[in-house]
Amino acid sequence: xxxxxxxxxxxxxxxxxxxxxxxxxxxxxxxxxxxxxxxxxxxxxxxxxxxxxxxxxxxxxxxxxxxxxxxxxxxxxxxxxxxxxxxxxxxxxxxxxxxxxxxxxxxxxxxxxxxxxxxxxxxxxxxxxxxxxxxxxxxxxxxxxxxxxxxxxxxxxxxxxxxxxxxxxxxxxxxxxxxxxxxxxxxxxxxxxxxxxxxxxxxxxxxxxxxxxxxxxxxxxxxxxxxxxxxxxxxxxxxxxxxxxxxxxxxxxxxxxxxxxxxxxxxxxxxxxxxxxxxxxxxxxxxxxxxxxxxxxxxxxxxxxxxxxxxxxxxxxxxxxxxxxxxxxxxxxxxxxxxxxxxxxxxxxxxxxxxxxxxxxxxxxxxxxxxxxxxxxxxxxxxxxxxxxxxxxxxxxxxxxxxxxxxxxxxxxxxxxxxxxxxxxxxxxxxxxxxxxxxxxxxxxxxxxxxxxxxxxxxxxxxxxxxxxxxxxxxxxxxxxxxxxxxxxxxxxxxxxxxxxxxxxxxxxxxxxxxxxxxxxxxxxxxxxxxxxxxxxxxxxxxxxxxxxxxxxxxxxx
RNA sequence: UGACCCAUGGUGUAAUGGUAGCACAACAGAUUUUGAUUCUGUUUGUUAAGGUUCGAAUCCUUAUGGGUCAACCA
Numbered sequence: 001x002x003x004x005x006x007x008x009x010x011x012x013x014x015x016x017x018x019x020x021x022x023x024x025x026x027x028x029x030x031x032x033x034x035x036x037x038x039x040x041x042x043x044x045x046x047x048x049x050x051x052x053x054x055x056x057x058x059x060x061x062x063x064x065x066x067x068x069x070x071x072x073x074x075x076x077x078x079x080x081x082x083x084x085x086x087x088x089x090x091x092x093x094x095x096x097x098x099x100x101x102x103x104x105x106x107x108x109x110x111x112x113x114x115x116x117x118x119x120x121x122x123x124x125x126x127x128x129x130x131x132x133x134x135x136x137x138x139x140x141x142x143x144x145x146x147x148x149x150x151x152x153x154x155x156x157x158x159x160x161x162x163x164x165x166x167x168x169x170x171x172x173x174x175x176x177x178x179x180x181x182x183x184x185x186x187x188x189x190x191x192x193x194x195x196x197x198x199x200x201x202x203x204x205x206x207x208x209x210x211x212x213x214x215x216x217x218x219x220x221x222x223x224x225x226x227x228x229x230x231x232x233x234x235x236x237x238x239x240x241x242x243x244x245x246x247x248x249x250x251x252x253x254x255x256x257x258x259x260x261x262x263x264x265x266x267x268x269x270x271x272x273x274x275x276x277x278x279x280x281x282x283x284x285x286x287x288x289x290x291x292x293x294x295x296x297x298x299x300x301x302x303x304x305x306x307x308x309x310x311x312x313x314x315x316x317x318x319x320x321x322x323x324x325x326x327x328x329x330x331x332x333x334x335x336x337x338x339x340x341x342x343x344x345x346x347x348x349x350x351x352x353x354x355x356x357x358x359x360x361x362x363x364x365x366x367x368x369x370x371x372x373x374x375x376x377x378x379x380x381x382x383x384x385x386x387x388x389x390x391x392x393x394x395x396x397x398x399x400x401x402x403x404x405x406x407x408x409x410x411x412x413x414x415x416x417x418x419x420x421x422x423x424x425x426x427x428x429x430x431x432x433x434x435x436x437x438x439x440x441x442x443x444x445x446x447x448x449x450x451x452x453x454x455x456x457x458x459x460x461x462x463x464x465x466x467x468x469x470x471x472x473x474x475x476x477x478x479x480x481x482x483x484x485x486x487x488x489x490x491x492x493x494x495x496x497x498x499x500x501x502x503x504x505x506x507x508x509x510x511x512x513x514x515x516x517x518x519x520x521x522x523x524x525x526x527x528x529x530x531x532x533x534x535x536x537x538x539x540x541x542x543x544x545x546x547x548x549x550x551x552x553x554x555x556x557x558x
Numbered sequence: 559u560g561a562c563c564c565a566u567g568g569u570g571u572a573a574u575g576g577u578a579g580c581a582c583a584a585c586a587g588a589u590u591u592u593g594a595u596u597c598u599g600u601u602u603g604u605u606a607a608g609g610u611u612c613g614a615a616u617c618c619u620u621a622u623g624g625g626u627c628a629a630c631c632a
Binding site for chain 2: 008068070127128131133134135136165179182184192206212229231232236256309310311317330338412414415446456458459520522523546549550552553
């Protein structure tokens, strides 16, 4: 039953429940409201809920919490289903809180009959006023004295559409003096004459979250209803409804939601970024949404691994986004196909090169697709007289620890030959325009008999057949670690340089890239094809850079 | 001026009255035809004060700090 990892507090509860025989099988649920796209925080909840039923042999339902028709849309329902599936989970049942509207209506009638609920004509302001504050008791108004018959009649009329939005509500009759504000006669039903994405115009009254969620759990025989910390105070109400209604006793447990450094997790704020065009959409690769991360090149495996690593507890937390990047690098390193792409090129002319056998200025060389995975096979690359290397892989006046190319020095060109820099050619302005080098024919990769040893190995492409591609480099969306914690509006902290589009010169094999493939551009990072890519204009997203200890070294010296 | 939840290295998370461990980060070194990967090692922690106990991160009390609660949102 247990794994190598120690149990989190919810697993402990479940194991106790299973051992005591409280349940023979567990049932969890993932209950998104279809009013936005899923983000990495939801992934934590998804992995938890589905992971639990997988681990202990149970069920997990997908239930859309669609009790507020004004914010919910079918588009969101579809995206949520796609994202959960992509993450690798299968739900036992697809349910909707709106499936239970009739049943929920009956529950309200039962409470009214038992004298536990009443219809209130007060305005929103009046109700807020009467509710008191956390330190001051609330007061009950005269409507609480209505008879059961009157309440039943009014509730029925509410359903029939006799009243307009805000004119009447149904409240539970609990305790206006409770230190828990939610117990001060909470609202059960409100009138909303708006179109619902599933029930259309059938209803004009809709249950509130508290009156829908627990009962929906109960109807589905959910054994462990897992939610985030801010619902702790709702638990008392959750249990009250179940007790008064005498229905299956689901139990609520709360864990701390995920916070990620340099990003925001609020659906409301993410929606704002989309609506106000700070990003191109919910699936913008800079977004912490599942769809954004998918487009960026994250794999389901890496996200699941991340969710496993961060753990489940009740303490407020802010996870270093570096951990997420570690997880995706770890997975991509195993599966990504290696390719060579030069971003800021400088031309290298191999002055002594000529292919003797073919009497040509180029030759084919073999290189591995993935040095971490022999099964990935080999591919051909073209070496020739004119090559392109990265401008910052050359230094006219090298620093001590620099072991790339510099005048008189040698480097290995990956999977090709060792070259030596003989001459720097500059233009009128003094900029380096090309490098004249000689190569050592006997230093060919795989059959090196030169006896030469070099410290540096560079990536390169043939100048004549390099393929120009567009590469989108992403950086964090925010400049501060915790944007939502700041006093000022979160949008003031948006990183203006979160997207940089650059040109790259890729080896010819890049033309065969598939959108399902992941790539490592050697010594650069991990990339994947963007959905906007075409055969004429290849567009790559940078998922994440490679770790770069040289960049760190340079920084240290400054 | 209330109720509730929480407190372990820089960040997360274990240890369930008996050796404070793991991951990321950081640092140092080895290997390397990717300054990547891999490998080895190092640094850093129980919020505080009392109490219970042979023994406390763990139980109790108080304090301190952080979070949540006054939507006809979920």
